[in-house]
Amino acid sequence: MQRVDTVRLxxxxxxxxxxxxxxxxxxxxxxxxxxxxxxxxxxxxxxAWMEQAGMAVQVDAAGNLRGVYAAExxxxxxxxxxxxxxxxxxxxxxxxxLGVVMAxxxxxGLAGGKLNYAIEVVAFSxxxxxxxxxxxxxxxxxxxxxxxxxxxxxxxxxxxxQAIRNFGLxxxxxxxxxxxxxxxxxxxxxxxxxxxxxxxxxxVGIVEAIVGQSRLQLAFTGRANxxxxxxxxxxxxxxxxxxxxxxxxxxxxxxTAGLVATVGQMQVKPGAGNVVPGEAVMSLDVRHADDTERxxxxxxxxxxxxxxxxxxxxxxxHSIRMEHSAVQMDVALTARLEAAAHAVGQHPLCMTSGAGHxxxxxxxxxxxxxxxxxxxxxxxxxxxxxxxxxxxxxALEIGCQFLQELENR
Ligand code: GLV
Ligand code: MN
Ligand code: MN
Numbered sequence: 001m002q003r004v005d006t007v008r009l010x011x012x013x014x015x016x017x018x019x020x021x022x023x024x025x026x027x028x029x030x031x032x033x034x035x036x037x038x039x040x041x042x043x044x045x046x047x048a049w050m051e052q053a054g055m056a057v058q059v060d061a062a063g064n065l066r067g068v069y070a071a072e073x074x075x076x077x078x079x080x081x082x083x084x085x086x087x088x089x090x091x092x093x094x095x096x097x098l099g100v101v102m103a104x105x106x107x108x109g110l111a112g113g114k115l116n117y118a119i120e121v122v123a124f125s126x127x128x129x130x131x132x133x134x135x136x137x138x139x140x141x142x143x144x145x146x147x148x149x150x151x152x153x154x155x156x157x158x159x160x161x162q163a164i165r166n167f168g169l170x171x172x173x174x175x176x177x178x179x180x181x182x183x184x185x186x187x188x189x190x191x192x193x194x195x196x197x198x199x200x201x202x203x204v205g206i207v208e209a210i211v212g213q214s215r216l217q218l219a220f221t222g223r224a225n226x227x228x229x230x231x232x233x234x235x236x237x238x239x240x241x242x243x244x245x246x247x248x249x250x251x252x253x254x255x256t257a258g259l260v261a262t263v264g265q266m267q268v269k270p271g272a273g274n275v276v277p278g279e280a281v282m283s284l285d286v287r288h289a290d291d292t293e294r295x296x297x298x299x300x301x302x303x304x305x306x307x308x309x310x311x312x313x314x315x316x317x318h319s320i321r322m323e324h325s326a327v328q329m330d331v332a333l334t335a336r337l338e339a340a341a342h343a344v345g346q347h348p349l350c351m352t353s354g355a356g357h358x359x360x361x362x363x364x365x366x367x368x369x370x371x372x373x374x375x376x377x378x379x380x381x382x383x384x385x386x387x388x389x390x391x392x393x394x395a396l397e398i399g400c401q402f403l404q405e406l407e408n409r
Contacts (some may be wrong), residue, residue, distance in 0.1 A: 004400045010393035012108075016101040017365040019045055020085065021093040029090045030383065034137060034160075035063045035167040042085055042296040046100065046123050055121065060177035061169050062141030063125035068359065069107050072114035077182035079406060080120050080366065081106065083190055084127035084138060084358055089127035092385020096127060099372070102392065106399045115407050117184055124358050129215065132160055133283070133321050139361035144178035179399040184406060185333045185367035188359045189395055191387055195378025196351055203391040204398065206338055206347040206368035210360050211352060212291045212326035214298050218305060220245075222314040224270050224278030239268050239277035243311050245305050249284070249375040252300060259297055261286045283321075289352055291325050327360045330367030336409075337369045340401035346394060348372075355380070373394055 023038040023045070025031045032038050034164045043065050045059045055067030064086075068078070083099025103121040122142065129135030137160065140146040150161040150171060164171040197205050222236030246263045253261035265283040284301065288294035302318060309316035341348050351372065359368040373395050376386045 006109070006393045006396040006400065007106040009109055009396050010389050013098065013105050013392050013396075014389055016045075016049060016104070017093045019099050020097050020101070026090070029233075029252045030087055030093060031089045031091065032085065032087045033128075033131040034086050035163050035181050036131075039085070039167070039343045043123075046085070046104070046287065049101075049104050050107075050121060053104055053401075054110075054112055057105060059169065060141060061164060061171055061173040062138055062177050063167055063169060064138045064141060064177065064388060065123040065125075067104070067107075067121045069110070069119040069121070070114070071118040072116060073342070076117050077184045078118040078120050079184045079403075080122060080179065080186040080362070081188070082122035082124060082358070083188050084124040086126045086128050086130065086138075087392045088128050088130055090383055092380060092383055094191050094192070094385055094387050095193065095380055096124070098191055098387060098392070099248075102189045102396060102399065105396060106403060109377055109396070109400055110403070115403065115404060119403075127356070127358050129322065131163075133215070133217065135322060135356060136358065136361045137214075139358040141174060141177040142179045143361055143365050144175065145361070145364075146174055146177070149208070150174070159386055180365070182265065183366050184409075185330060186359060186362040187333070187337070187369050187371070187399075187402065189356055189373065189399065191380060191385070192353075192372040192375045192379035193355045194375060197349060197372065197374040198376060198378060201347060202349045203374050203388065203394050204341070204346060205351045205372035206334060206341070206348045207329055207353045207359075207372055208290065208334065209329060209352050210327045211287045211289045211354050212294050213285065213287045213322070213324050213356055214294060214319055214320065215322040216298070216320050217281065218284060218302075218316065218318045219279060219281040220305075220309055220314050220316055221279050221379065222277070222312070225276045227274040227276055230276055236278075236313050237274050237276050238280040238314060241308050241314050242266065242280035242282055245308050246282070248304050248308075249301055252297070252304075255347065256293070256297065258289045259286070259293060260299065261297065277318055287354060289326055324356065324360055327363045329363070329369055333367040333369040336405050337371060337398070340405050341398045343405070344397045344401050346398060348398070371398060
């Protein structure tokens with residue numbers, strides 16, 4: 001493999017992220033949910049870059065854009081790399097996207113030279129769970145596990161199946177998206193999205209494990225009534241119950257080491273200033289590196305919600321939207337990534353990821369490894385999300401060496 005100019009490639013990655021940031025549903029903000037219209041333009045850009053790098057590109061039935069860089073011989077195993085291109089509302093430009101463009105850059109760095117394995121770069125269509133309340137639609141198609149999600153509906157009542165059709169794809173072909181063996185593994189590069197690397201003055205980290213997460217929806221149902229005529233003691237106010245419960249969730253999570261719990265979304269009905277709220281529907285996101293701790297926390301939060309509902313004469317319902325156990329990265333593939341880092345004179349921090357990643361799903365069937373890049377200010381899921389070009393160059397250097405290590409396996 002010839003020497004790669006990782007500084008130039010890193011600059012190119014920044015430019016590619018800038019270009020993708022313009023593919024948005026909201027003028028002046030970055031919002032790109034599962035298979036929304038701007039995804040077409042994102043695919044057009046990515047396809048062009050992948051083809052320039054020598055990849056054969058197609059879009060699978062789950063909307064994942066996939067570029068295959070052939071091996072020097074047929075029938076060789078393949079290394080998967082990539083991340084997601086959907087975003088949270090009003091997102092930054094790097095969560096997910098950076099991992100896709102860096103994977104393309106690594107293939108560009110090969111300058112047409114072939115390896116004894118193929119590389120498939122995947123731009124996953126969905127990881128955030130924003131549109132359908134359930135994450136990993138893209139990676140679940142690669143592991144053959146997306147079928148049960150097809151009838152889920154978004155806020156407008158459009159099903160996953162219909163969203164796929166509306167994008168011009170055929171949901172009946174979902175099974176074909178499944179990755180065929182032999183696969184060497186999946187390597188994902190991603191911003192840390194937290195403050196740890198920065199606080200230690202480190203540019204790059206290696207992920208050892210990803211925390212488990214539970215995502216739920218809860219609804220307090222009381223009775224809507226006139227805000228002027230209903231005395232305080234005769235109300236069944238769903239929003240006040242929700243407020244009491246949310247404060248309790250914060251208190252309990254703060255008192256438990258390693259636990260994070262978030263209510264990030266709420267709809268209040270009927271939603272008028274002069275009406276006592278009759279219904280409050282909320283999301284709950286709970287994460288911990290220890291699955292038992294996480295499950296216990298979810299049980300406690302549900303129990304407390306039930307108590308509040310009972311005391312206030314309300315009804316409580318809930319559904320579990322997603323539950324994912326903590327995931328360990330593959331020991332051998334991670335050791336290879338670490339060896340690659342050492343070979344280029346870097347000593348990345350070994351760490352746990354608090355954020356969910358496509359690697360969590362891919363780990364169910366393939367060896368996975370993850371490289372983290374420092375997040376300036378520890379900010380993510382926010383327009384101020386950033387990455388330093390020198391960290392991108394350092395990570396690309398490890399990535400190039402990692403490809404070489406796999407060549408020598
Ligand atoms: C994805 O970004 C998540 O961890 O929620
Ligand atoms: Mn992400
Ligand atoms: Mn994210």
